[in-house]
Amino acid sequence: MLEIIEKKKFGQELTREEIAFFAQAAAEKSVPDYQLSALLMAIRLNGMTDQETTDLTLAMRDSGDIADLSGIPGIKVDKHSTGGVGDTTTLVLAPLVAACGAPVAKMSGRGLGHTGGTLDKLESIPGLSVALPVEDFIRQVKEIGVAVVGQTGHLAPADKTLYALRDVTSTVDSLPLIVSSILSKKLAAGSDAIVLDVKTGSGAIMHTLEDSLKLAQNMVRVGELAGKPIVALVSGMDQPLGTHVGNALEVKEAIDILAGRAGGDLLEVSLTLGGYMLHLAGKAETPEAGQAMMKQAIDSGAGLEKLKQMIAAQGGDPSVCDDVNRLPQAQVIRPVTCGVSGWVSKMNTMALGLAAQAMGAGRMKVDDELDYSVGFVLQVRIGDRVEAGTPLCVLHARSEENADRAEAAIRAAITIGQEACGRVPNFYAVVT
Numbered sequence: 428m429l430e431i432i433e434k435k436k437f438g439q440e441l442t443r444e445e446i447a448f449f450a451q452a453a454a455e456k457s458v459p460d461y462q463l464s465a466l467l468m469a470i471r472l473n474g475m476t477d478q479e480t481t482d483l484t485l486a487m488r489d490s491g492d493i494a495d496l497s498g499i500p501g502i503k504v505d506k507h508s509t510g511g512v513g514d515t516t517t518l519v520l521a522p523l524v525a526a527c528g529a530p531v532a533k534m535s536g537r538g539l540g541h542t543g544g545t546l547d548k549l550e551s552i553p554g555l556s557v558a559l560p561v562e563d564f565i566r567q568v569k570e571i572g573v574a575v576v577g578q579t580g581h582l583a584p585a586d587k588t589l590y591a592l593r594d595v596t597s598t599v600d601s602l603p604l605i606v607s608s609i610l611s612k613k614l615a616a617g618s619d620a621i622v623l624d625v626k627t628g629s630g631a632i633m634h635t636l637e638d639s640l641k642l643a644q645n646m647v648r649v650g651e652l653a654g655k656p657i658v659a660l661v662s663g664m665d666q667p668l669g670t671h672v673g674n675a676l677e678v679k680e681a682i683d684i685l686a687g688r689a690g691g692d693l694l695e696v697s698l699t700l701g702g703y704m705l706h707l708a709g710k711a712e713t714p715e716a717g718q719a720m721m722k723q724a725i726d727s728g729a730g731l732e733k734l735k736q737m738i739a740a741q742g743g744d745p746s747v748c749d750d751v752n753r754l755p756q757a758q759v760i761r762p763v764t765c766g767v768s769g770w771v772s773k774m775n776t777m778a779l780g781l782a783a784q785a786m787g788a789g790r791m792k793v794d795d796e797l798d799y800s801v802g803f804v805l806q807v808r809i810g811d812r813v814e815a816g817t818p819l820c821v822l823h824a825r826s827e828e829n830a831d832r833a834e835a836a837i838r839a840a841i842t843i844g845q846e847a848c849g850r851v852p853n854f855y856a857v858v859t
């Protein structure tokens with residue numbers, strides 16, 4: 428291990444064997460944390476070549492089980508987002524893609540820091556379980572075409588060790604370490620192709636477009652070297668994607684979209700990502716044709732019906748799809764009004780995510796229990812004209828004090844300018 432650290436310290440390229448040794452040592456915890464951490468910092472400072480990043484990704488993938496989805500007929504396309512606020516694309520596109528005939532066997536994650544997680548959102552539906560044994564997971568996808576669950580089996584244990592060390596050694600923000608962390612887990616999840624949604628902006632892991640583009644390009648190159656088709660889209664996180672932020676609130680927005688009652692940026696981004704999924708799955712000639720199929724599945728009600736089937740199959744109460752008031756409801760519901768007239772010019776999306784987390788929508792400590800009902804519904808988007816006294820958002824809080832704190836944080840996170848400004852785009856690039 429010392430020789431490997433020494434080599435990377437001087438910026439030299441590591442061999443496949445050296446990288447495999449490191450990944451295995453991380454998975455088995457057979458070398459001390461301080462040596463793993465020293466190599467992480469050397470990688471953070473000196474980078475890795477595409478070949479090294481690919482070798483690390485594959486070695487981390489091979490450090491544990493690889494899900495076997497071969498029992499599910501068809502091309503399985505996975506989707507992954509680097510994480511955002513009000514970013515509920517999975518709940519919108521998984522049922523739509525499944526309704527259009529492509530199997531969706533999805534392993535999702537929990538909220539992390541200021542970002543929400545699909546599993547937490549799904550668990551706000553009364554009775555629903557995301558902890559399915561792998562046989563049930565596969566049977567459900569074969570029977571109804573869609574399942575969204577927590578990680579099954581022992582996937583990429585090397586990432587578990589390394590991610591925990593990176594969190595406390597200031598080595599999260601390393602391109603090769605992010606790429607290998609995300610892709611090792613996605614490759615171990617067993618799909619045939621992957622659509623990546625790389626977020627950029629104030630609520631994203633990469634704040635600048637340049638860094639987000641590099642991340643997208645790096646992931647696609649590693650996919651090529653690993654023999655797995657990957658399409659990466661760079662999409663905006665300069666404001667929450669949907670209008671609803673908070674677990675049950677985001678489920679409500681997804682249901683409203685599938686029922687044809689709501690639209691906006693969350694719908695647009697979901698259709699775009701889903702269009703690529705249907706195209707990669709061989710169900711649509713072009714991504715645009717895939718989008719048209721998904722719109723049709725909204726109009727016909729097939730998408731909402733698919734969500735109902737999924738909720739029922741996972742033990743949840745599907746009647747939330749007919750009556751969203753059956754989802755958990757907050758005690759205190761009140762607006763946050765705008766102090767001055769002007770134009771919404773900027774949002775600190777991370778601060779908005781942290782405000783929702785502090786209300787109880789996310790965990791502050793690993794064992795915190797969530798309050799599924801809390802969060803807020805934004806009434807404005809960047810570029811909107813606003814008048815003093817009109818609402819910026821509606822809070823859903825557990826108490827008046829809880830609402831007061833959130834109100835102050837949300838006011839501070841939304842900038843009202845005195846000059847008209849443009850809207851921000853949903854997409855910046857597609858990397859194939």
Ligand code: URA
Pocket residue numbers: 509590599604605606608609632
């Ligand atoms: N998400 C991951 O799973 N890993 C990273 O390194 C960053 C985001």
Ligand code: CA
Pocket residue numbers: 647651859
């Ligand atoms: Ca290519």
